[in-house]
Amino acid sequence: MNKRRSGALRGLAQVGTRKKPEGSTLGDILETLGDRSFGWGFMLVGIVNLLPLPFGSNAILGIPALFVATQLMLGRRTLWLPDFMTRRSISQKKWRAGALSALPVARPLARLTRERYTRVFRGGAEKPFGLLMLVTSLVLCLPLPLTGWLPAIACFVVGIGLVERDGVIVTLGGVIALAAITVAATMAFAIYAGFLLATG
Template identity: 35%
Template structure:
């Protein structure tokens, strides 16, 4: 990602991404539609937020958590995830992105690759994920997802062994459920995220304890 393009938060929905296309549409098809209708070689987070409307939180969390699985990239993506999580936790229905974040962009080809055969795992998950109403798919559930995403972001910002992968994976599952309004998948994602956050917290506490012991030994 880079900041090479201006924000288009005020732009209307692309023609091919109408509300009827959005309702219940598979994630890969939505991604392909946005990539096909947004002009230019790069697509900004602001464009995706405008195009996906009430699914923007889930989509952006998904896009940001995937690279956050890599240790070297986890710190970079922690802050945007933190900002999105705070807005979800506070009950916002659609994200308002700061200009520096809305300008961040990714290559159209990378976005299309997410919806193509190179992301077969996403297709397998999509065969199970579908709109299912329930408490986790309500506004109260969105708040839980948001505050858990905040905790995940903090663990990503404070990198260490085991602090990024497990929490980020759980957040990806939550995001998939949020995009498709799937109560069951959101519930699974919340459980996985809570477990991942517990693992990450335990690893951080172990590092702090080992550091304290080492300091006492030296002194």
């Protein structure tokens, strides 16, 4: 019996082995990865924001997640991104670094994924879930300490679930998204309380 290979990991490997020394644009990558564009969009945002980048970079690099989540919430069938995003280039080195950062999450999930609980993807369920991911994307863009990685992981896990059409993995990503929102709210409250104490 042949072991099933994850379509998500195959797609990541396909992009990682492209021979383009000048790097690939976001549009090139999405085109290479094919359909299930919302899943790939969330995965790409997750990978990029898992890179070891300067503090505050997520305020810019998290913006594409807002586009993906908003369109998911509005019930669009395919993902659209503006030209200034799709033309943005990602070097092979950066892509490889992001993919390596995501592998500890991707590999165990890939072994567990299969197409199941597909009702999560029907009957308008994507709209409230899109709202949850929109709030998570806003959290990703906030320049708050300790709040960047969890929403990036949530985007990545949700992306894998959407690509594989696995409702369980999508739900797991939603739980991580709720945790990310809770951590951000706690951090914001702590900063606000600290400011009140300092000025009071």
